[in-house]
Amino acid sequence: xxxxxxxxxxxxxxxxxxxxxxxxxxxxxxxxxxxxxxxxxxxxxxxxxxxxxxxxxxxxxxxxxxxxxxxxxxxxxxxxxxxxxxxxxxxxxxxxxxxxxxxxxxxxxxxxxxxxxxxxxxxxxxxxxxxxxxxxxxxxxxxxxxxxxxxxxxxxxxxxxxxxxxxxxxxxxxxxxxxxxxxxxxxxxxxxxxxxxxxxxxxxx
Amino acid sequence: xxxxxxxxxxxxxxxxxxxxxxxxxxxxxxxxxxxxxxxxxxxxxxxxxxxxxxxxxxxxxxxxxxxxxxxxxxxxxxxxxxxxxxxxxxxxxxxxxxxxxxxxxxxxxxxxxxxxxxxxxxxxxxxxxxxxxxxxxxxxxxxxxxxxxxxxxxxxxxxxxxxxxxxxxxxxxxxxxxxxxxxxxxxxxxxxxxxxxxxxxxxxx
Numbered sequence: 001x002x003x004x005x006x007x008x009x010x011x012x013x014x015x016x017x018x019x020x021x022x023x024x025x026x027x028x029x030x031x032x033x034x035x036x037x038x039x040x041x042x043x044x045x046x047x048x049x050x051x052x053x054x055x056x057x058x059x060x061x062x063x064x065x066x067x068x069x070x071x072x073x074x075x076x077x078x079x080x081x082x083x084x085x086x087x088x089x090x091x092x093x094x095x096x097x098x099x100x101x102x103x104x105x106x107x108x109x110x111x112x113x114x115x116x117x118x119x120x121x122x123x124x125x126x127x128x129x130x131x132x133x134x135x136x137x138x139x140x141x142x143x144x145x146x147x148x149x150x151x152x153x154x155x156x157x158x159x160x161x162x163x164x165x166x167x168x169x170x171x172x173x174x175x176x177x178x179x180x181x182x183x184x185x186x187x188x189x190x191x192x193x194x195x196x197x198x199x200x201x202x203x204x205x
Numbered sequence: 206x207x208x209x210x211x212x213x214x215x216x217x218x219x220x221x222x223x224x225x226x227x228x229x230x231x232x233x234x235x236x237x238x239x240x241x242x243x244x245x246x247x248x249x250x251x252x253x254x255x256x257x258x259x260x261x262x263x264x265x266x267x268x269x270x271x272x273x274x275x276x277x278x279x280x281x282x283x284x285x286x287x288x289x290x291x292x293x294x295x296x297x298x299x300x301x302x303x304x305x306x307x308x309x310x311x312x313x314x315x316x317x318x319x320x321x322x323x324x325x326x327x328x329x330x331x332x333x334x335x336x337x338x339x340x341x342x343x344x345x346x347x348x349x350x351x352x353x354x355x356x357x358x359x360x361x362x363x364x365x366x367x368x369x370x371x372x373x374x375x376x377x378x379x380x381x382x383x384x385x386x387x388x389x390x391x392x393x394x395x396x397x398x399x400x401x402x403x404x405x406x407x408x409x410x
Contacts, residue, residue: 019343022350025230043343138224138248145227145350 017043022117022146026125029108032146034117041067044111049073051107053098055080055120076101080120090123090158098124099167103131118147119155126159131167136160222248227322227351231330234313237351239322246272249316254278256312258303260285260325281306285325295328295363303329304372308336323352324360331364336372341365 020043021034036044050073054060057079060068068075078098081088101107102124114120122143129139139159144151225248226239241249255278259265262284265273273280283303286293306312307329319325327348334344344364349356 015338016340017338017343018340019346021346023343024347024350025232027230028233043339133220133222134248135221135223138222138228141224141226142229145229145353148350148353 017046019043020113020117024146026112026128029105029110030102030128031109031111032117032121032125033111033113035113035115036064036111038063038067045071047109047111049109049111051076051101051110053078053101053110053112053124055098055112055114055124057081074107076107080114082115082120087154090120090155092158092162095124095127095162096166099127099131102128103167116150118150119152122147123155123158126155127162127164127167130159130162131164222251224248225318225322229351231317231333234310234315235307235333236314236316237322237326237330238316238318240318240320241269241316243268243272250276252314252316254314254316256281256306256315258283258306258315258317258329260303260317260319260329262286279312281312285319287320287325292359295325295360297363297367300329300332300367301371304332304336307333308372321355323355324357327352328360328363331360332367332369332372335364335367336369 018039019033020036020040023031023033023043026032031047031049044067049071052068052073052075054075054077056077060075060077065075067073076098078094080091080094098112102110102112112121112124125146126139126143129142130136136159140156143155143159147155223244224238225241225245228236228238228248231237236252236254249272254276257273257278257280259280259282261282265280265282270280272278281303283299285296285299303317307315307317317326317329330351331344331348334347335341339347341364345361348360348364352360
């Protein structure tokens with residue numbers, strides 16, 4: 001057993017894994033964090049990421065792009081402004097576009113991050129939870145846990161007001177197994193062969 | 206698509222899912238939370254739990270036992286005292302026993318909970334992260350995020366001092382795929398047929 005653990009250590013600098021700040025797991029194949037630094041690349045490599053959703057308007061750093069290229073990770077950038085004076089409202093159409101990328105299992109495993117992993121990331125995850133039919137108090141508790149003392153009332157208002165119906169209407173090209181996303185684990189399955197002809201009748205069982 | 210979502214709603218009271226307080230996902234098949242109440246049973250049912258690790262000495266409530274029985278969920282109770290005056294040290298042998306249950310995928314999906322999901326649960330998850338070779342600052346950040354303002358220095362000290370070697374030595378009956386737990390997703394695999402004769406040489410590749 002010890003042999004196994006030691007062999008594994010050789011693959012990680014210094015034998016320890018440094019998670020990005022504010023890292024946590026959202027769902028099977030969905031992670032969230034603050035901005036990953038080079039010292040987090042060893043940790044990120046263990047997640048076998050297929051994609052990253054990056055929610056800031058600033059260009060992605062060269063060293064992070066190299067890490068993505070080396071690990072064949074696709075970058076989806078949605079330029080949402082961070083703290084501005086006066087505050088910029090969270091752009092709901094952009095969040096909706098990010099959500100479409102997020103729920104598509106062809107992009108999983110996927111990491112969502114902005115700068116701190118609190119506000120922009122928190123809003124996107126909050127909207128995902130609404131799609132999953134989480135009750136609002138559970139959604140807001142999760143947002144606040146990840147934002148800590150920096151939580152913003154306007155983010156809570158945005159999540160509460162976000163209408164998931166438009167997402168549902170856009171999901172026709174993504175197939176679900178029996179009960180649909182959030183009702184059974186690993187339920188959001190993309191079935192490549194059925195993109196054009198969704199089997200809606202499966203839901204009537 | 207709408208048909209699918211509405212059909213799913215019929216299976217959840219009021220159409221929304223209430224997560225237990227302080228709920229989050231730790232790893233594939235591992236969840237953590239505060240004490241689940243009856244209004245959380247609908248949410249918990251979506252996780253398809255196989256087991257629960259309960260870290261308090263108080264008897265499990267009758268209604269929770271009924272939920273476990275109805276859903277064929279096994280209860281592992283480790284009676285660790287909560288807040289006492291003077292403070293009781295976290296019992297490392299008990300945490301080690303809980304950790305053995307936790308890393309055994311035969312028990313997954315598994316939910317860890319105590320009362321608030323902050324201190325006892327936080328210590329157990331912190332020890333798991335050490336087994337996974339997370340660096341100490343990542344471990345402590347996760348502990349603090351989940352404990353919020355109630356974080357305790359003595360919990361951080363416990364996690365830091367916890368020796369994972371004894372766990373590693375106890376894991377001979379659980380098999381790993383190539384690099385071992387925490388280095389690849391879904392790497393902690395139990396291979397029923399190999400319990401008696403672990404293939405240690407697999408680690409030498």
